[in-house]
Amino acid sequence: IVLADIIEKYFVSPTLFRVIRLARIGRVLRLIRAAKGIRTLLFALMMSLPALFNIGLLLFLVMFIYAIFGMANFAYVKKQGGIDDMFNFETFGNSMICLFQITTSAGWDNLLDPILNNSPEECSSSYVNTGTNTKGNCGNPSVGITFFVSYIIISFLIVVNMYIAIILENFSVATEESTEPLSEDDFEMFYEVWEKFDVEATHFIEYSKLSSFADSLSEPLRIAKPNKIKLINMDLPMVSGDRIHCLDILFAFTKRVLGETGEMDALKQQMEEKFMMANPSRISHEPITTTLRRKQEELSASLIQRAYRRHLVRRQMKQASYLYRHINKNARWPEEDGALEQEGLIASMIKEHYGPEKGPPSYEAVTRDPSDDFKMSKPDSHSSEPHKSEETYDETFL
CATH class of the missing domain: 1.10.287 (Helix Hairpins)
Known part of the structure; x- marks a missing residue:
């Protein structure tokens, strides 16, 4: 109140400043297409x-x-x-x-x-x-x-x-x-939407927010959802923490509208010079990857994991087959295209614990939970019912 009285007495009335602020109503015109x-x-x-x-x-x-x-x-x-x-x-x-x-x-x-x-x-x-x-x-x-x-x-x-x-x-x-595809209003709209996603004004947003940000823009810069494939193909540079810089996104979106032209190169250089003058800290944020490379890395990792899982499954199946054949020594097996599975990791562990003089346990005994107190009896080689024993092992394997 005291400050307002001093300004009114020695300078101008504070009401004049409130009237000047009414000029901000001109922003409404940007929302009216007509x-x-x-x-x-x-x-x-x-x-x-x-x-x-x-x-x-x-x-x-x-x-x-x-x-x-x-x-x-x-x-x-x-x-x-x-x-x-x-x-x-x-x-x-x-x-x-x-x-x-x-x-x-x-x-x-x-x-x-x-x-x-x-x-x-x-x-x-x-x-x-x-x-x-x-x-x-x-x-x-x-x-x-x-x-x-x-x-x-x-x-x-x-x-x-x-x-x-x-x-x-x-x-x-x-x-x-x-009449041009892009105007100053489009760039101002871009920065206004950016403020909603970058509240702390770091000039970076996370890669996970890029899809929602692109969908929140107005035409012609807007990229409606689903837009992840389009954003990946833009090959945007990323810094540590999977973050993308504001200027890199604006360049990519502008290039999408204008295409590869000489005007685009001049506009990019002009925008970068203005931004660097206002924000010199961007020099310390060098990109370490891109959205396209990140997607390629994710696909490569997925393929490697899928191949390794298949390898583990085939290995376990071969080891189980080896144990079953080792137990049923008298059984005849059809010849396969490849070589038979040699002694695997599980078989070597069996020999280590039971020794060569002891008969190998069944596949169920090896793979069951150690806390299980159930013990399978060892088959008698002199039993009078060998076929019944084989059926039992068949059921165990299946």
């Missing part, structure tokens, strides 16, 4: 502001020179016609007001009329001006005509028309840019 023409006009005006400021300084310089000249020659002209207590050349401020009126080409003839009065009936050369030693209140027609004509030509016909020319030129440029 307001494209208004956005083009505003964009042309924004582009013209630097040049208009320079022309304004030139106009002020011209007005400053003519105001001093008018004070020196028309300060004591008789107050009649368009010259009164407000519009006169007595002070610098009043002279600037008169020149501004002349610049608008409105009522400049009323200001010139008293200056043209030079006859004794209309003015007096012996009139004593209050507060000065200067006598007379007559004008100077030749100087007055030269003054007004030259100022009107310089200010109105040249300087003011320069305003119009610059605005029209920038409007033409803005109209041409509006």
